[in-house]
Each structure stands twice: as C-alpha cells, then as structure tokens.
Amino acid sequence: MFDILTGSLKAWKTDAKRHVNSTKGLNGLAKHSLILAMIAFLYPILAAMGLETEANIFLTYFIYQYGVSIMENLDVLGVPFPMPIRKKFEKMASRSDEFIKKDEEKNDKTK
Numbered sequence: 356m357f358d359i360l361t362g363s364l365k366a367w368k369t370d371a372k373r374h375v376n377s378t379k380g381l382n383g384l385a386k387h388s389l390i391l392a393m394i395a396f397l398y399p400i401l402a403a404m405g406l407e408t409e410a411n412i413f414l415t416y417f418i419y420q421y422g423v424s425i426m427e428n429l430d431v432l433g434v435p436f437p438m439p440i441r442k443k444f445e446k447m448a449s450r451s452d453e454f455i456k457k458d459e460e461k462n463d464k465t466k
Contacts, residue, residue, distance in 0.1 A: 357421075357425055358387070358421050358424050358425050358428070359383070359384070359387060361425055361428035361429055361432065362383065362424070362428050364428070364432055365428045365431045365432055390417060394413075394414060394417060397410070397413065398410050398413065398414060401413065419447070422444075423444060423447065426444050
C-alpha cells in the first residue's frame with residue numbers, strides 16, 4: 356500500500372518524469388493485486404511441499420523490490436536519506452539491474 360501511495364504522490368509532482376495516467380494507475384493496481392495473489396497462494400503451497408526456504412526467498416524478493424520502489428519514490432519526492440542507506444540501495448538496485456540484463460541476454464541467445 357505504501358508503494359502505491361508514494362508512487363501516486365510521485366506522479367502528481369510537477370517535475371515528475373511520468374504524470375498521472377489512469378491507464379498506468381490501473382495497470383499498477385492490477386500488477387500489485389497479482390503479486391499479492393501469487394504470494395497468498397504460492398507461499399502456503401511451497402511451504403506445504405517442504406520448500407520453506409524457497410518460499411522465503413520468493414517472499415523476500417518481493418519485499419526487496421517494494422523497498423527499492425518505495426525508496427525511489429521517496430527520493431523523487433525529496434525525502435532525504437542518510438548517505439550509507441542511499442549507497443546500499445543504489446548498490447542493490449545496480450546488482451538487480453545487472454542480473455535482469457544478464458537474464459535478458461541469456462533469453463535472447465536461446466531464441
């Protein structure tokens with residue numbers, strides 16, 4: 356919910372890169388709803404199968420993604436962060452971007 360709130364506030368900011376758009380807002384709500392549904396259904400199934408570690412990794416991934424998104428939104432809104440926290444999130448975001456890029460390149464090669 357906090358990610359949705361901060362993202363909406365960011366869109367209303369006068370110098371925002373992306374402004375308020377109902378289509379993007381509905382797509383975002385649909386995406387958030389799908390993620391919550393996946394967690395609500397898959398986590399118990401994985402845990403019941405004895406895959407608690409994988410279930411926790413699955414959940415931690417989404418918590419991390421929402422944390423990065425919230426921090427990015429708050430940064431655009433001008434909320435100051437201590438430099439060590441800012442550097443840690445920038446490093447994590449950079450690693451995530453590198454991982455996604457490598458995965459996309461691997462998928463392109465297999466096509």
